[in-house]
Amino acid sequence: MNVNKYRIEGNKQLKLRDYSPSEKHDYSEKELLEKLIPESIDRLKELHWRLHAEEKKGIVVVLQAMDAAGKDEAISYIFSNLTAQGLKTTSFQKPSDSEQKHDYLWRIHKALPARGQIGILNRSHYEEVIAPRVHDLLKEESVPDEKEKEETWAVRYRQINDFERYLTENGFEVVKFFFHMSKKEQKERLLERMKNPKKNWEFSFSDVEERKHWDSYQDIFEDMLNHTSTEYAPWHILPADDEWYSRYIISEVMNKCLEKIDPQFPEISQENKEKLDKYIKLLENEEN
Template sequence: MGDFTINSYDKHFSLKDFNPDDTNGLLKGNVKAEYEKLQEKFSELQDVFYAAKKYRLLIILQGMDCSGKDSTIKKALSGANPIGFNVENFKVPNQTELDHDYLWRIHNKTPRKGEITAFNRSYYEDVLVPRVHNTIDDNIIFSRFREINEFEKYLVNNNTIVLKFFLHISKEFQWEKLKNRLESPEKNWKFSVADLKERKFWDRYQECYSDVISNCSTKEAPWYIIPANHRWFRDYIILKTIVKAMEDLNLEYPPLDGNIEEFMKELNESK
């Protein structure tokens, strides 16, 4: 399996060097059986993860419009038990959020012990959109890069597993998706005029995302560049990465607090 991890600063990093059509030489049929096993394994691991309450898992999904952040949660994480699984969406900050520091609205949305939380967009929007539209200068942006690295290090030091996925699509793929949203009545609701406006800044977004990934990929919290033109491959790689991270924790169900024989005796007496 190819390595899609970016875990150290690389000033020469560029998304142009990654092919959004890449499937690592695999076909959908090649991974169907394994994918189904991964779904089963994820459900099993989540159950132990929730019961053990030793760690927290934060999954961050970033990508251009139409990259499939919603569908990744719907498909790759379809086996998640709602008990212990949360999804947080971060839209344009409201006035109250703007009156605080940019990480204020984020921290209390991170997972508690035993929980898995998926961020559909995240605090990385605050070092991306303002830079693309020149509302914040680069000095502030690079200062935020350092702050984000420290924030993620703090989360990791407090037993949070941070998995960051960039869903990498091509400009042509996005065009097809936007066209489909306009032509299909059942998908009209997904279309936003804002998507067309932001599409005009495609090249600038690619540059800024490259800087984000280069500056904010660390050993503790690396970025994963996920080729996402093929949805099945995107879901397979993301689920495989999540399952591997959870397996590496080697968690076990916590023992019963008390004497089982005494509890059984009391239970039998209550028949």
């Protein structure tokens, strides 16, 4: 798979309407489920083991989308296969009273991975340039000094880019996925959650309320992608109406990122190797 097809170059001014939420591809669902995704995840598991063992670098994964676009399912079907010790997952909701007393990136720091970990942000710092803008929730104390309210978003875009550059320059790759879903597909998924008793727990009444602002969200997503897809922290736009194909893209993008890092299992020193050989013989000769 050519994952670069879904990567947004930093100097490209895109129109979200030019990207289809679904696309024709050469893979059947059976092939994706039984062959391609399992093989891709096996490779991801191996590379993640190396990353965790080496403990030199980490990866920050950003998942951003409208409700029901498939973020949670991507975590369940892909990342849950990885070793738990090397994984950190954080879901972001509306900021708490305590979080609102700090700068808007403050709560993100607690969710960042350690070296040797993949940190998954289910929603992220990008919420702070989306929801407050849709609902006009920006408080006066959040407006940068000597700036008009509407200038805040450009300032935050720059700050987010600087923040992500800081992470990458300090050994933490930033991989971002935008789940591009059609309004029709969201309707079908929300109705399934509402009508199926086993899925009622996944539904929130706010999902339908937020749907009323669909066009505003799409405009803001487009603006966000254009201002924050950089060479060092690019966005990938997923055709999210096709859930399994999107999961395959995610796993392949992650593999490409890890292959670039090329983590290796640490080599034991000669001194410890001799000691290891000694202890191996000690255990082998131990009487049961």
